[in-house]
Amino acid sequence: MAAPPTLALANVSKSFGAVRALRDVSIELFAGETHGLAGENGAGKSTLVKTLAGVHRPDSGQVLLGGEPVDFAGPADAQQAGVAVIYQEPTLFPDLSVAENIFMGRQPRRGLGRIDRRAMHARTRELFGRLGVALDPEQPSRGLSIADQQLVEIAKAISRDARVLVMDEPTAALSGHEVTRLFSVAEALREQGCALLFISHRLDEIFTLCQRVTTLRDGAWIAGEPVEGLTHDDLIRRMVGREVATLFPKEEAPVGEVALKVERLTREGVFTDVSFEVRRGEIVALAGLVGAGRSEVARAVFGIDRWDAGAVTVDGVALPAGSPTAAMKAGLALVPEDRRQQGLVMDLSIERNIGLTGLRELRRGPAISRRAERDRARDWALRLQLKFARLADGVGVLSGGNQQKVVLAKWLATRPSVLIVDEPTRGIDVGTKAEVHRLLSELAGQGIAVLMISSELPEVLGMADRVLVMHEGRLAAEIPRAEATEESVMSAATGRAA
Known part of the structure; x- marks a missing residue:
């Protein structure tokens, strides 16, 4: 039986x-x-x-x-x-050791009820031995x-x-x-x-x-x-519940003038001498292993972090270091990797989140027009096929994929000429991934320059016109779409390619 x-x-x-x-x-x-x-x-x-x-x-x-x-x-x-x-x-618990976290409330005891740390550490090593990993039981959990x-x-x-x-x-x-x-x-x-x-x-x-x-x-x-x-x-x-015709609906788009130009950008100890261009109508992927410096370059280009040397221009306008306001004014938009912590205000409504990048436009006298804010949100919710009950609902009630669409709506409403998207489909389901990919392809077709940071090789190969690969804070390779393969990208990402 x-x-x-x-x-x-x-x-x-x-x-x-x-x-x-x-x-x-x-x-x-x-x-x-x-x-x-x-x-x-x-x-x-x-x-x-x-x-x-x-x-x-x-x-x-x-x-x-x-x-x-x-x-x-x-x-x-x-x-x-x-x-x-x-x-x-x-x-x-960040201030407790690895072993203390594992045995919290169940610590082995010696006489007089004292914690038997030697036994606790030995038991922890035994557990990690069963898992086939080597971690120090006495190491603090913080870090x-x-x-x-x-x-x-x-x-x-x-x-x-x-x-x-x-x-x-x-x-x-x-x-x-x-x-x-x-x-x-x-x-x-x-x-x-x-x-x-x-x-x-x-x-x-x-x-x-x-x-x-x-x-x-x-x-x-x-x-x-x-x-x-x-x-x-x-x-x-x-x-x-349907056929997904293609997960990567990349369409050819006419490539125009240079929209984003990055020249010899350096931030000491983070990335060095990074130079590239993104043209209107292009989707350029920034690939590499975790810790290679991809997101850090994006943050510096947008002005969140100051760079130490180099230059960034958007449509020929030079940007000052460390000024997101100047970047937005020049036509730059950034959809960050962590949508919950950096892209959304989780305590605010869907419509308020979408309106955050356009408060000046929504102002009527000394106050924000609720009608203008709702109209703006409704327009973008329809364009991006957002699934919601009410625009006044908190953004936290939405699924991960729909939260990502709200972040995209917030930035697309600024009518950018350059859109930087960092891990645009992380943590969202396959159907919504296809929708996000379709949207990025449509935006490129409308003449927007798209810089896409992604750790998913199929996404990089399926959506990018060119692949820029970073390795240990430096640009290691630039690979055209026709030559981009998993092997060529990973060789550059791991430092094996010239």
């Missing part, structure tokens, strides 16, 4: 007011298997995870542990039962990379004898090397009998790591099937 799933949802539904987040959803997680969870933003993935983790209780249906119904009263109940969730951004913080959270989970490990978008902020290491850890846990649930917008990762995959759409279960024999197109079709 086959063993029951370690953890399962059976016909679970969950609503929040009028919104049905899950509708009759079932999923089974087995020991020794990595199970993928796919779906667009708003498909119900987060609600499913929180139901497994005891944060939400189902309105109907059952949570089954080892084949038996269980009712988690809260996250502590789920953790006690062996269910652990590793989130994209871990929350460690650890996101990847190392995730490993600490995983060690904490297995120290509690977790039988189920849920990994929610764990690779979104990791470099290629860190992703490889995380996958090795996941494989080790699977071989040790853990049941893993892996959630990612990067479909390649699901095909690499998972044995089965469940797809959700609009809160409903669409399919649960083996990964073997499944194609990328099959999975995309299940996620979006």
Whole structure:
């Protein structure tokens, strides 16, 4: 007789007011298997995870542990039962050591109740040994990379004898090397009998790591099937409910005059002697490994950070160092990498966020015209096919993809001649990715010069007319579209190309 799933949802539904987040959803997680969870933003993935983790209780249906119904009263109940969730951004105590974070509240004791630090450090080394990684138990958590913080959270989970490990978008902020290491850890846990649930917008990762995959759409279960024999197109079709003609709808556009010119730009200790041009109608990708200096160049060009030497001109107008106001006035716009922290004011409404870059235009006498602000927001919401209930709603209620559209709307409303987009599709689903790519192609067709920073090689190769590759703060190569391949870009990014 086959063993029951370690953890399962059976016909679970969950609503929040009028919104049905899950509708009759079932999923089974087995020991020794990595199970993928796919779906667009708003498909119900987060609600499913929180139901497994005891944060939400189902309105109907059952949570089954080892084949038996269980009712988690809260996250502590789920953790006690062996269910652990590793989130994209871990929350460690920064002033405590790695070992202290792992054993917080459960420290081994000696006589008189004193903490046995030697035993705690030895146990921590044993846990990292099981994971096949080398971290110092006595190292302070402050300053650890996101990847190392995730490993600490995983060690904490297995120290509690977790039988189920849920990994929610764990690779979104990791470099290629860190992703490889995380996958090795996941494989080790699977071989040790853990049941893993892996959630990612990067479909390649699901095909690499998972044995089965469940797809959700609009809160409903669409399919649960083996990964073997499944194609990328099959999975995309299940996620979006339609054929996505192409993920990279790049169209040819007439290339015009130089819109952005960067000459020998240097910021001491960050990047050196960076020079390039972006012409109207072009999409130029700035590629390279994490830490190569791509985002730092963009921040300096836009004036957020001051440069030490060099020059930046927009449509022939020289920009002063360290002045975003001058950059905006010259026709430059920047969509930052971290939309929540740098691109949006999460406490404000959708319409207010879109209007932030145009307060002078929206002013009527001493006050901002609410009607003008709403008209501006409605116009851009329609253009970008934004999905929302009311423009007066807080921007925080939107899915990640729709938040990205709000950031784009905010900057496109300034009618820029140069648009810099830093990781434009990070953390958004495949259907919205195609929409963002289509929009970038349309903007280039309208004569806007687009500088796109991306860590996703398929995106770079699919959308760029030229690829500029950075390596350790310097421009290592410029590759035309016809010659750009994964091998040529990665060779330059790792310093192997001349």
